Amino acid sequence: MEPxxxxxxxxxxxxxxxxxxxxxxxxxRELFLRLILADLENLELKARAQLIADVLHETLPRDPKHxxxxxxxxxxxxxAPDEESGPHGISGxxxxxxxxxxxxxxxxxxxxxxxxxxxxxxxxxxxxAVRYFLLADQERALRVMRVWVADPDQHVRRLVSEGTRPxxxxxxxxxQLIADPSPVLPILLALRDxxxxxxxxxxxxxxxxxxxxxxxxxxxxxxxxxxxxxxTRTRLVRHACRTLMKQGHAGALKAFGLLPPKIExxxxxxxxxxxxxxDALKFVATFRSTSDTSQQLVIDYxxxxxxxxxxxxxxxxxxxxxxxxxxxxxxxARSHGIRPITTxxxxxxxxxxxxxINGTDFGDATFELLME
Numbered sequence: 001m002e003p004x005x006x007x008x009x010x011x012x013x014x015x016x017x018x019x020x021x022x023x024x025x026x027x028x029r030e031l032f033l034r035l036i037l038a039d040l041e042n043l044e045l046k047a048r049a050q051l052i053a054d055v056l057h058e059t060l061p062r063d064p065k066h067x068x069x070x071x072x073x074x075x076x077x078x079x080a081p082d083e084e085s086g087p088h089g090i091s092g093x094x095x096x097x098x099x100x101x102x103x104x105x106x107x108x109x110x111x112x113x114x115x116x117x118x119x120x121x122x123x124x125x126x127x128x129a130v131r132y133f134l135l136a137d138q139e140r141a142l143r144v145m146r147v148w149v150a151d152p153d154q155h156v157r158r159l160v161s162e163g164t165r166p167x168x169x170x171x172x173x174x175x176q177l178i179a180d181p182s183p184v185l186p187i188l189l190a191l192r193d194x195x196x197x198x199x200x201x202x203x204x205x206x207x208x209x210x211x212x213x214x215x216x217x218x219x220x221x222x223x224x225x226x227x228x229x230x231x232t233r234t235r236l237v238r239h240a241c242r243t244l245m246k247q248g249h250a251g252a253l254k255a256f257g258l259l260p261p262k263i264e265x266x267x268x269x270x271x272x273x274x275x276x277x278x279d280a281l282k283f284v285a286t287f288r289s290t291s292d293t294s295q296q297l298v299i300d301y302x303x304x305x306x307x308x309x310x311x312x313x314x315x316x317x318x319x320x321x322x323x324x325x326x327x328x329x330x331x332x333a334r335s336h337g338i339r340p341i342t343t344x345x346x347x348x349x350x351x352x353x354x355x356x357i358n359g360t361d362f363g364d365a366t367f368e369l370l371m372e
Contacts, residue, residue, distance in 0.1 A: 007093035008048035010037055015085045016052070016094065019074040020059065032059055046170070053100035060101070064109045068116050071098050079123050095124035103129030107136045114144045118151070121159045128171045130163035138176050142183055149187060154196040161191055161202040167209045181210045181217065192225065193233060200236050207240035215244055219251025226255045246300065246316040248359020258298055261358040262291035263324070268363035270353060271333075277346060277371045278339055285355055285363070286331040295324045297357055301334065304352030305344070306369070312352050315344075338369065346371065 013036050020027045035055045040048055060067045075098075076089025085094035099120050106113030114133055117126040133141040148160045162168065164184045166177040177184060184206070191203050211218040222237050222244075229237065237255065238245075244252035253259075266286040275281050281303070289295060299319045304312040317336065324330060338346065348371040355362045 003045075005043070005045040005048055008040070008045065008052060008097075010040060012085055012094050013037060013040065013052065015087075016056070016074075016090065016097075018087070019090060020056075020070070023070050023073040024059070024061070026061075027059065049097050049100060052097035053104065056097055057101050057105055064106070064112070068102075068106075068109075068112060071102065072116060072119060074098065075120065075123055077122075091123040093124060095120050095126075096128075099124075099126045099129035102126075103132035107132060110137070110140060111144060114141065118148060118156055118159070122153050122155050125155065125162065126159055127162040127165075127168060130159060131168075131172055131174060134164065134174055134177075135172070138174075138183070142187075146187060149190045154194075154198055157191060157194060157196070158199045158202045160187055161199065161206050165202075165206045165209050167212060178213055181214060185221070192236060200232070201239070204236045204239035208243055211241070211244050211249075215247070215249050216251060219244060219249050219255065222252050222255035245298070245359075246318075246356075248356055248361075250359060253298075253359050258296060258358045261297055261360055262295060263287045263289055263297075263357065263362075265355065265362040266329070268353065268355060268365045270365050270367045272367060274368045274370060275338055277369065279337075281336045281338060281353070281367055282333070283336075283353060283365065284331055284333045286329070287355075287357075287362070288329045289324045289327050291324075292326050294326060297322050297324050299332070300356040301336075302352075302354045302356055302361070303336065304354070306347045306349050306351055308345075308347060310349075314352070314354070316356060 013033060017029050017032050020032065021029055032055060036052055039051060043051060060070055074090045075095070076083070076085070076091040079089065079091035082092065084092040090098060099117060102113050102116055102120070110133065114130070117130050120126050145160050145164070148156050151157055164174070164177060164187065166174045166181065188203050188206060191199055194200050207218050207221070218240065222241050225233060225237050241252040241255065264287060266288055269284045271282040271284060272280070298321050300316050301319055302314040302316050304314045307313055319334060320332070322330070346369060348369055350366050351369050353363070353365040353367065
């Protein structure tokens with residue numbers, strides 16, 4: 001797979017230069033290309049985008065309206081989904097440096113610049129650029145963005161949710177909304193039943209962001225939103241609560257009808273007490289219902305991996321959902337591969353294992369991980 005940084009390629013820079021030349025009489029094509037291409041190949045993705053944005057900023061007219069007119073004229077208004085920049089205009093990844101110019105240098109023309117970002121997001125999301133306005137004046141920015149909730153373009157509606165996510169990956173955080181998410185909750189409510197999955201998915205991810213700092217807020221909201229929820233909204237709320245469900249948050253579990261489990265763990269047996277790196281941990285869990293009625297159970301397991309400092313840190317893995325009958329005894333087996341992945345480094349020695357059932361932890365088993 002080609003590295004993401006190559007979206008910002010010399011070919012894209014040539015296309016941007018082509019459209020600048022079409023719409024800016026004073027454009028010096030040779031200088032523009034030289035200032036960017038001399039360093040582009042040595043940079044990673046975000047640095048490449050910033051370099052293009054910096055040179056573009058110096059190239060564009062100083063007059064704010066003239067500048068916006070040039071940027072607007074460069075866009076491919078009729079781009080198909082996933083269409084990249086070409087002779088008909090800038091679209092896809094190519095819009096990102098343009099939107100960065102607006103975000104980083106257009107706050108003084110607040111409403112006009114936000115309107116340009118609204119147009120740009122139809123070609124490629126302005127979710128990062130819009131954050132400069134939220135950081136500068138959150139109340140003013142939200143006043144504009146609330147109107148976008150009813151925009152006929154799904155990309156604009158998604159921008160309202162995605163652009164205000166407090167902990168959006170790859171983007172600067174929004175400290176005010178991390179501390180107090182209440183200003184955006186009415187926006188998320190307005191978008192929760194949007195016709196487009198693209199928009200609803202953003203709402204779910206936004207709520208998952210909020211849950212990291214305000215778990216009870218999202219847990220309570222999940223309970224409210226699940227009242228009379230159809231399958232579409234249920235999927236949204238479930239995705240929004242994915243972190244809380246793994247953590248065993250009582251409010252999130254209750255929203256899905258999952259009550260504290262009435263069970264006794266008979267045994268948690270590790271079948272592979274010594275696991276060679278690259279092989280699998282195998283175990284069997286046996287538990288009995290102590291209830292006189294059936295129970296809905298979500299069974300996860302937690303592998304407590306050893307870190308470099310010797311401390312064990314648990315990682316929750318999804319397992320299964322079951323209905324446990326009154327006084328029923330049940331045994332389930334599981335195999336978990338311990339193989340190289342980019343997001344975790346393994347350390348030899350004793351590791352731990354436990355179960356998490358409807359948010360309650362059970363059992364305490366160990367195994368030894370052998371590294372080559």
